[in-house]
Amino acid sequence: MADPLNVGVNLEAFSQAIHSIQALRSSVTRVFDCLKDGMKNKESQEARERSFISDFQDNLHCVNRDLNELERLSNLVGKPSENHPLHNSGLLSLDPVHDKTPLYSQLLQAYKWSNKLQYHAGLASGLLNQQSLKRSANQMGVSAKRRPKAQPTTLVLPPQYIDDVITRIDRMFPEMTIHLSRPNGTSAMLLVCMAFLITPTLDIWSKSNYQVFQKVTDHATTALLHYQLPQMPDVVVRSFMTWLRSYIKLFQAPCQRCGKFLQDGLPPTWRDFRTLEAFHDTCRQ
Amino acid sequence: MEAPPVTTMPVSGGTINMMEYLLQGSILDQGLESLLHRLRGLCDNMEPETFADHESVYLLKGQQASPFVLRARRPLDRPGAPWHLRYLGQPEAGDRSRHTLVRNCVDIATSEVLPEFLQEMGFRMDHEFVAKGHLFRKGAMKVAVYKVFRVLVAGTADGAEPLSLSYLVELSVVAPAGQDSVADEVRSFAEQLRPLVQLEKIDPKRLM
Amino acid sequence: MGVTCVTQVPLAEGKSVQQTVEILTRKLEQLGAEKQGTFYVDCETYHTAGTNVGTTAQSGKLLYIMHCSEHPLSTFALFENGPCLVADQNLDVLMIKLKGFFQNAKANKMETRGTRYQFCDFLIKIGTVTMGQSGRGISVEVDYCPCAVPGDCWNLMVEFMQSFMGNHAPTVPPVFNSKHDALYSPADTMMQYMELLNKIRKHQQGTVTGMRL
Numbered sequence: 001m002a003d004p005l006n007v008g009v010n011l012e013a014f015s016q017a018i019h020s021i022q023a024l025r026s027s028v029t030r031v032f033d034c035l036k037d038g039m040k041n042k043e044s045q046e047a048r049e050r051s052f053i054s055d056f057q058d059n060l061h062c063v064n065r066d067l068n069e070l071e072r073l074s075n076l077v078g079k080p081s082e083n084h085p086l087h088n089s090g091l092l093s094l095d096p097v098h099d100k101t102p103l104y105s106q107l108l109q110a111y112k113w114s115n116k117l118q119y120h121a122g123l124a125s126g127l128l129n130q131q132s133l134k135r136s137a138n139q140m141g142v143s144a145k146r147r148p149k150a151q152p153t154t155l156v157l158p159p160q161y162i163d164d165v166i167t168r169i170d171r172m173f174p175e176m177t178i179h180l181s182r183p184n185g186t187s188a189m190l191l192v193c194m195a196f197l198i199t200p201t202l203d204i205w206s207k208s209n210y211q212v213f214q215k216v217t218d219h220a221t222t223a224l225l226h227y228q229l230p231q232m233p234d235v236v237v238r239s240f241m242t243w244l245r246s247y248i249k250l251f252q253a254p255c256q257r258c259g260k261f262l263q264d265g266l267p268p269t270w271r272d273f274r275t276l277e278a279f280h281d282t283c284r285q
Numbered sequence: 286m287e288a289p290p291v292t293t294m295p296v297s298g299g300t301i302n303m304m305e306y307l308l309q310g311s312i313l314d315q316g317l318e319s320l321l322h323r324l325r326g327l328c329d330n331m332e333p334e335t336f337a338d339h340e341s342v343y344l345l346k347g348q349q350a351s352p353f354v355l356r357a358r359r360p361l362d363r364p365g366a367p368w369h370l371r372y373l374g375q376p377e378a379g380d381r382s383r384h385t386l387v388r389n390c391v392d393i394a395t396s397e398v399l400p401e402f403l404q405e406m407g408f409r410m411d412h413e414f415v416a417k418g419h420l421f422r423k424g425a426m427k428v429a430v431y432k433v434f435r436v437l438v439a440g441t442a443d444g445a446e447p448l449s450l451s452y453l454v455e456l457s458v459v460a461p462a463g464q465d466s467v468a469d470e471v472r473s474f475a476e477q478l479r480p481l482v483q484l485e486k487i488d489p490k491r492l493m
Numbered sequence: 494m495g496v497t498c499v500t501q502v503p504l505a506e507g508k509s510v511q512q513t514v515e516i517l518t519r520k521l522e523q524l525g526a527e528k529q530g531t532f533y534v535d536c537e538t539y540h541t542a543g544t545n546v547g548t549t550a551q552s553g554k555l556l557y558i559m560h561c562s563e564h565p566l567s568t569f570a571l572f573e574n575g576p577c578l579v580a581d582q583n584l585d586v587l588m589i590k591l592k593g594f595f596q597n598a599k600a601n602k603m604e605t606r607g608t609r610y611q612f613c614d615f616l617i618k619i620g621t622v623t624m625g626q627s628g629r630g631i632s633v634e635v636d637y638c639p640c641a642v643p644g645d646c647w648n649l650m651v652e653f654m655q656s657f658m659g660n661h662a663p664t665v666p667p668v669f670n671s672k673h674d675a676l677y678s679p680a681d682t683m684m685q686y687m688e689l690l691n692k693i694r695k696h697q698q699g700t701v702t703g704m705r706l
Contacts, residue, residue, distance in 0.1 A: 002672045084684065114616050208639075209638075210614045210638055210639040211613050211614050212613075212614050212639050215641060244587075249642050251637075251639075251645045251646040252645055252649075254647070254648075260652065261648055261649040261653075262649060262652050262653055262656075264525075264613065264615060265612050265613025265614065265615060265653070266614075267649055300583060300584055300586065301589075327656050345591075345594055347593060349593055352592065353593070353594060354592075365502060370584075370587075370592055372587055391583050391586050391587050391590060392583060393581055393583040393584050393587060394580065394581045395579065395580040395581075395584070396579040396580070397679070398576040398577070398578055399577075399578060400575045401520050402570065402575070402576050402578040403575055405554075405572050405575045405576060406595075407541070407594075408554065411597070
C-alpha cells in the first residue's frame with residue numbers, strides 16, 4: 001500500500017490524516033478541559049482524586065492513540081511530490097538566481113510567439129485558399145487535397161514499356177542518338193545527342209555557358225509543359241522528340257519572320273510547336 | 286616508361302636543359318613477380334600502373350655525320366591520350382664518381398598527327414617496337430619494368446612477339462642539369478633492388 | 494572554343510592602322526560587345542638549313558611555329574599545306590636542338606596583338622599585325638563558341654561580321670571547305686592566322702615602304 005511512487009496521489013491517506021489531526025486536536029482539547037475543570041464534586045477527597053486521575057489518564061491515552069495514528073498516516077502520505085504541472089520547466093521558476101538565467105521568461109515568450117504564429121498562419125492559409133493560383137481553368141473548384149493525388153498514377157509506366165517507346169523513337173530519328181539510363185532508381189533519364197552539339201564535359205545540372213543553349217533549354221522546358229496527353233504518354237514523348245529534332249538546324253535556319261540569322265547575337269532559338277518553323281524569341285508572336 | 290615526365294617546370298617556352306639520370310638492368314621472367322613485390326613495398330603508395338606503348342624511332346639525315354634521332358610513343362592502352370615525342374642527347378657515362386648515366390632529354394606531348402608531321406619535316410622511320418610492362422614511382426624517380434616486343438607488321442602493334450625471356454628494368458629521374466645529388470638517390474635506390482636485379486650504367490655506344 | 498574565322502581588314506581611307514582599329518572597336522562597342530582583356534598570336538618561320546641529302550622534296554619548305562594566348566601552354570607547328578601539330582611548349586626547346594636542320598628566320602617573326610571582345614556567344618579579337626617594329630595591318634578573328642561544325646554556322650557568322658565590318662566581311666576560309674562537316678579544332682584557327690600573316694608579309698616584301706602606325 002505504501003507504494004512510494006503513488007505517495008503523491010494517495011488522497012485516501014491524506015483525508016484520513018486530516019481526520020486524525022482533527023481527532024488529535026479534540027483529544028488534546030479534552031485533556032486541557034479536564035485539567036481546567038479540576039476535580040469533580042465527589043463524596044470523599046479520596047474518591048475525587050481517584051476519578052480525576054483516571055479521567056486524566058484516559059484523556060492522555062486518547063492523545064497518545066491519536067498521535068500514533070497520525071504518525072502512521074503521515075508515513076503513508078509521504079513527501080510532497082516533485083511533479084509540477086509545468087514539468088521540469090516549472091522548476092526554472094524556483095531557480096534562486098533568477099536574474100542570471102532569464103530562460104524561464106524567454107521560454108514563456110517563445111511559447112507566446114509560437115501561439116501567435118500558429119494563429120496568423122491559420123489566417124493566412126485561409127486567405128490564400130480563397131484566391132489560389134490555378135494553372136488552368138478545369139482545376140477550379142478542385143480541393144487542394146484531392147488534386148495532386150489523382151495525376152501521378154497514370155504517369156507510372158512499366159520500365160519495359162518505356163524502353164520500347166524510346167528505342168522506337170530512337171530509330172525514327174537517325175540524326176539524334178537517344179541514350180536511356182536510370183541513374184537513381186526507377187526514374188528514367190534521356191540523353192539526346194545531336195550532331196552539332198559539342199559535349200566536352202556533360203553536366204546535366206548546371207547551365208550551359210552559351211546563351212543560345214540557355215535559351216533552347218528554356219524553350220524545351222516550355223515544350224515539355226505544352227505537350228500533354230495523359231492517356232497516350234508515348235505520343236507525348238514522340239511529339240516532343242519531333243519538336244526537339246527541329247533544332248538540328250539551330251545555326252542554319254534563318255528566322256521565318258525577319259529573315260535574319262541573328263538578333264541580339266542569338267540565332268532563332270524558338271521552334272513553333274505545330275509547324276516547327278524557326279523564329280527568334282522576339283519574332284514569334 | 287613513357288608516362289609524362291615527373292619533373293616538369295612550366296617555364297615560358299618550355300623547360301630548357303633537362304637531364305635524364307638513368308640506370309638500366311634486366312631480369313628474367315621468373316624473377317618478375319618478386320621484383321614487382323619488392324617495388325610495391327619500396328615505391329610510393331600508388332595503384333600499380335601498367336602500360337603498353339608503341340615506339341617508333343625516326344631519323345633525320347642532314348649534312349652532319351650523325352643523324353638526328355627522335356622517338357615517338359603512342360599508348361596502346363589509353364585511346365585518346367597524347368603522343369609522346371622524345372629527344373635524347375648523347376649519353377655521358379662519366380667516371381666512377383658519377384653514379385648514373387646522364388643524357389640531355391626533351392619530352393613533348395603532342396597531337397596524333399605526329400607521324401605525318403615528322404614525315405613532312407623530313408624524318409624517316411628507322412625502327413619500331415612495342416613495350417609492355419609496369420610503372421612505379423618514388424618521388425621524382427620513375428621505375429619502369431617492361432618487355433620489348435618485335436613488331437612484325439610495320440606500323441601496327443598487333444601480333445608483336447616478345448624479343449626475349451626477360452624484362453628490362455629502368456630507373457630514371459628527369460631533373461635540371463647539374464643536380465648530381467639526384468644520381469646518388471638513383472644509385473641508393475638501385476642498391477635496394479640487389480640482388481634481384483643489377484642496375485648499371487649501360488652505354489649503348491659500346492654495345493654497337 | 495567553337496568555329497573561328499580569321500580575316501584581314503584593309504585600312505580605312507586616309508586612316509592609320511591605329512585609327513582603323515579604333516573605328517572597328519567603336520562599332521563593336523556600339524553593338525554591345527564587352528571588352529575582355531587582350532590577346533596575342535605569334536608566328537616564327539623556320540627554313541630547312543642547307544640541302545638535305547636524300548630529302549630534296551623537303552628543301553625550300555617552310556615550317557611555322559606559333560603560339561597564342563587562347564592556348565597559352567601549347568605550341569603549334571605547321572607547314573603551309575601540311576599537317577598542324579599541337580604540342581606542349583617543350584617543342585620550342587626541340588626547335589633549338591634542331592637548329593642544325595631548321596633555321597629560325599628571325600626577321601620574319603610576326604605577331605598580332607590587340608583587344609578581345611565578347612558579344613553574346615561570339616568572341617571577337619581585333620589585333621594589330623606587326624613585323625619587326627612597325628604595324629603592317631589589322632587582323633579580325635571571330636569565334637562562334639557554341640558550334641563546332643564550320644558548315645553549320647557560316648551564314649550566321651557572315652551576318653555577324655557584316656554588322657561591324659560592313660562589306661569587308663570575308664568569303665569562306667579554305668579551312669571551312671576542307672572540313673565542311675567535320676569538327677573544327679584550334680589548329681584550324683592557327684592555319685588561318687598563318688595564311689593571313691603570310692599574305693601580309695608577302696605583300697610587305699613586294700612593296701618596300703612601311704605603313705604609318
